[in-house]
Structure formats: structure tokens, C-alpha cells
Amino acid sequence: MTDVWLAVLIVGCGAIIFKAAGPVVIGGRELPVRAIQLVGALAPALLAAFVVTGTFSTNQDLTLDARALGLAAAAICIALRAPLLAAVVAAAAVTALTRLL
Amino acid sequence: MRRDQPLARPEGFREGVRASIPLCIAVGAFGISFGVLARANGFGVLAPIVMSLTTFTGASQFATVSILGDGGGLGAAVVAALLLASRYLPIGLTVAPALSGRFHERFVASQLVIDESWAVANRGDGTFHRSTLVGAGLALYLSWFLGTVAGVLGGDFLGDPKDLGLDAAFPALFLVLLVSQLKTRQAVAAAVAGGLIALALTPLTKAGVPIIAASAACLAGWWRR
Secondary structure, eight states: OOHHHHHHHHHHHHHHHHHHHHHHHHTTOOOOHHHHHHHHTHHHHHHHHHHHHHHHEETTEEOOSHHHHHHHHHHHHHHTTOOHHHHHHHHHHHHHHHHHO | OOOOOTTOOOOSHHHHHHHHHHHHHHHHHHHHHHHHHHHHTTOTTHHHHHHHHHTOOHHHHHHHHHHHHTTOOHHHHHHHHHHHHTTHHHHHHHHGGGOOSOHHHHHHHHHTOOHHHHHHTBOSSSOBOHHHHHHHHHHHHHHHHHHHHHHHHHOSSSOOGGGGTGGGHHHHHHHHHHHTTTTSHHHHHHHHHHHHHHHHHTTTSOTTHHHHHHGGGGGTTTTTO
């Protein structure tokens, strides 16, 4: 088997197992209250990490580029209570325009 | 009754599809660029498509084809891709209570969880809506698959998705959903700690580690309750 297909196989199996583990093992069951509190706080922690890495990192470097202005545009949309779509489109548009300049 | 939510969205399969449409455009565009990159890096036609259908997580797939294509070796490619995919362990835990049903139903639904469908189906109080998740996940899966096929076969007609600012669409989505969740001090503490951990580790560790380490931030404020 070539390296390409080995990589497809191993990474594919890994991703499938990582995704399935929680739902297959504890799927549909109510968790204890303390566990719910803990798992509930995972979402804001992960979302904040996605925002930070998606905006300020390129590979392994911290970077400040057009994406930061795009994120600022999204933040303004949020402050104005604009819908999700508006925030996403504004971020892309401002980032694209900044790169053109 | 659910709490008052300034950014509350309707729920259900259709709403999941609808909410993910702008993301489908971005995900489809990155699917195209994944297909183009994979083809250019010697992955052929079939392997990238199989990978998009099975792995279905962009970051891991891009890491695999770039590292192998740059001559980094199988081990390095696999380790990097699996580190990036490991975030689905905590993410899977958060959606697990919402995914009821038989084994195969839970299994199939779990595979439709990616960052974007997870974010769209998040109610903001730590719970998730199953049909919204499945609707968004299926729409995004289809976009990622079709994008990959187009990229592998058609090549470079779109150019770089970054020229359209599409890479900024994802952090914007996550910011919108993050803000809608900051209703308790514990959530704010977790968000601040998670962001700082990710920022601090980015220059120090392999990609993927900052995200998985940030999940430890859910402990912030937890033990005092």
C-alpha cells in the first residue's frame, strides 16, 4: 500500500473514532449535573480557541493580518444584533477588500 | 422554557440546512482548494475523494496532503492530522446527550459533527439540537464532497479562497456563536481561559495542540460551584 492510501486509512479511522467515541459510548444518556456543567463550558472554551487560532495564526506563527479586520467587522455586526449571515459575509468581504488594497 | 437568547435561531433539520448555507459556500470553496492541493501533491483522483467522504475534517486533510506532499513523511503527516482531529473527542462529549437512538444512528450522526455543524446546532446553554446538527452536517458534508470532486477534476478555476476572504468566515461564525453563549460567569471564564491558552500555545506546539489544550479551560470556575 502506498503512503497516500495508508495516510487516508489511518487519518480516516482516527477521525471516525474521535468523532464517534462520545456519542457511541454515552449517546442519549443524561449526564450527572456536575458533568453537564463541565461539558457545557467546553463549548465557549473551544469556540474562543477557534476564533483565536482562525484569526491570529498561520501555521505555527502568531500573525496579525486582514482576518483581524474581518473579525472586527463581524464583532460590529454582533454589537448591532445583525443576523449570523451578515456577520459572516461582512467578515469575508472586509478581509477580501483589505487584501486587495 | 428556554432562556432568553438574543441570537436564538430556529431549530430543526431544515433550519440546520438553512443556517449552514453561507458556510457551505466557504466549505465548498475550501473543498475545491483541498482537491487541487491533493492532486498537485500526488494524491491522484480517488484518494482525496475517499478522504473527504471518510475523514470529513478539513484541517486534518490539509495537514495530511501538505506534509506528505512536502516530503515530510507518513509518520509526521499522520501525527499532525490526528492531533488536529483529537478535538472531536471533547466535541463528541458535548453532543453525546443529544444523540439518542440506536448504535448505528448515534454512529452516523456523530460523523456529521464538524466544527461548523457543531457550532450551528449549539443552543448556547450547553445542549445541542439533534436535527439541526444532522441538517447542517449533511449540507456541509455534501459541499465538502462536491468541492473536493470539483477541485480534483476541474482544477484551479476558483483561485485561492483566501482572495475572497473565505478563511475569515469561520472565525466570524465562531465569534457569533461564542457571544451568544456568554451568559454565565463560568462561560466567560472558560472562553477567556480557552482563548488565552490557544494564543499562548500556538507558537510553541504543533497545530491542533492549542485547541485540545484549550478544552481544559472548561475547568475554569467549575470546582467553585
